[in-house]
Amino acid sequence: MQCRKCKTELPDGAAYCYVCGIKQEKPQKRTKARGNGTGTVYQLPNGKYVAEVTLGYLNGKRRKKTKQFAKKSDAINFLPLLKQQIDTMDSKITFTDLYERFMEKHSEKVGKSTIDCYKAAYGHYKPIYFMPFSEIKTEHLQHCIDSVPGSRTKENMKALGTLLYKYAMQNDLIQKNYAQFIYVGKKEKSKREAFSAEEIQIIKNNIGKIRYSEYILCLIYTGFRPNELFALKKSDYHKNYFIGGSKTEAGRNRIVPIPDPIAEIVADLVNKSESEYIFESPAHKQFSDEKFRKRYYYFALNEMGIRKLPPYSCRHTYATMLKDIDAPITDKQKLMGHESFEMTAHYTHTDIDSLIRIAKQLV
Template identity: 35%
Template sequence: MECIKCKKEIPDESVFCMYCGKKQAPAVHGVKKRGNGQGTVYKMPSGTWAAEITLGYYMQDGKRKRKKSRKYGFRTKKEAVEYIATLKQSPKKEKFITMFQLWELFQTKKETLSKSKRTAYNIAWKKIHAEIEYRQIDELTVPELQAITDKYGTSYYTKRDIKNLLSHLYQIAIRDDYTDKNRAQFIQLPELQSQEREVMTKQEIELLWNDYQKEPSAITAQMLTMLYTGIRPGELLTIKVENINLDEQYMIGGIKTTKGKNRKIIIPDKIKPLLSWLMETGKKGLIAYYPSDVEFYDAWKQKRSQLNIRDVITPYCCRHTYITRLTTLKVSPAMLQELAGHEDYDTTLEYTHLSIAERLQEVNRLD
């Protein structure tokens, strides 16, 4: 070795230089880095070796901390390395898992869910992850979960999505023996307020037609398609070009009930050219391709604002408008139920929203 002062060669492991008398710095035994997930071994000041693994992470005073499991007192480095396998197999390790690790495990299960559910859970995770991702599942209390849900859930439905997502994560933790209880089930949701769906006015429908004729856009064409076919937003987003028969004027689609699935949805003459344009310009074999449902709804909000259509008008209002307009045209109940794809007429009645003026017109027909 070389003296740290005079730079002359001296015997290895010399404490003092034989030429200048300078005390040599002792070798520093720091943490020995191994591959991720392989554990760590390091030498203690006493000269013995320690083995260590990371069990998970938690937040303390706003900082991310590691939860570790260690074993001290090994005479050699080899003994410490060999003991890492024992630490990994220890039941103690099974007690700790973070919410982020559970979210990662949930990804496989999430792929079996519908596209709308996957979107809802992705949005829910984005809202709450900063609060919980490094927390261990058994550290979270019901009051904490309730506070997080209330803080980030802006409506009944977003609160419901957060609760359901957390419940999925708890189910994975229970399955893998990280916990024995699903605390998410105790999250209280607000009472769901019944909401009367609005229907589009004749003037608002004309605004859409004028916009499409001025400069065709996908979202305008898609809204008009829903207004004239009664198709649900979820159905629109999954209708494939190959399932549209323009010659015979129907398309195959439908979700929800047995009556509503794989039904023939009638295409009126007025929107045949519009649907033809959507088929030609669509992507990935769909007439309404969006990377996620959120982008579809965002596109409508932007168009709605541009055309000065009321904020209460959502894509689902198109279906209510369709059924209400057919009702005012005196379409028979049996035909109305068939066109709506409902299993019973009582459900169809829930979609009709006749104004006071329309009701007055009917009762004034009495002699």
């Protein structure tokens, strides 16, 4: 054999030339690296080649699209087509498509009342349901928001829009958050009113006479939101207190003592309930807070001659009564579920006894 450089005669199989020192084995050509975002090709143990393109990242995990080929060259040649397919697919995702994908992931992280707010807000975006999300701009969102009354509804719509844009950006579907430019107007400060002592007494006097007056009284003496009260199961009842709540980490699974004015009422409801729910509906199912409000709550107040304050006023009444009790503010916050507080498993007997002592002072 001859040296590949100086042509000196060498023994067969020589690794280097003893004259010029050059290595006789030709270096293999390095495969040209592809640019970022263009995809990659690799070989499987079965000998096939895979063309792979990264879609993005969701919850820290890489999302990808792949296709297998028998030849490496075919996989390499298909990469641009695979990337084009993905870009086309993402550009066609509609507002509704994205909302459904978002809800599938996000609904596990929040309470039912929050999900209900999202669903209600989504309903007002009907004009842009089938628009490609990448084509939606602030003016489209603003038009939907301007067409609905009520500042709270508009705020919920903006909140949902912001979450959808954040989700889309996390998955590389868009580059800009147009929801941040939505204007919902000045926030209207609503004056919350509490039921008076006289009105509470009227409710007490009508227990057993006016249907669901006992539910209203229990809302007042527990501070539960309606959806929280109606979610209580018999397994949440522990004679002197409930374990329930929702909405925030502090609100979920909190200890809520049962004051004396409703102790017998609650015990009676537990015994008479024909379902797993304590405050069941006429059909012996979980009560819908919307149905309760529209069909029974205001009707009962009207029958008793009491002001038609909204259901949230029951919770506000509870907070007002707590203000008049001499107890640590932290304990009161625990009762309302407002403070970032440890979950049920971390309540001590001292905590529970302290909260029950406060509730005993509610008359």
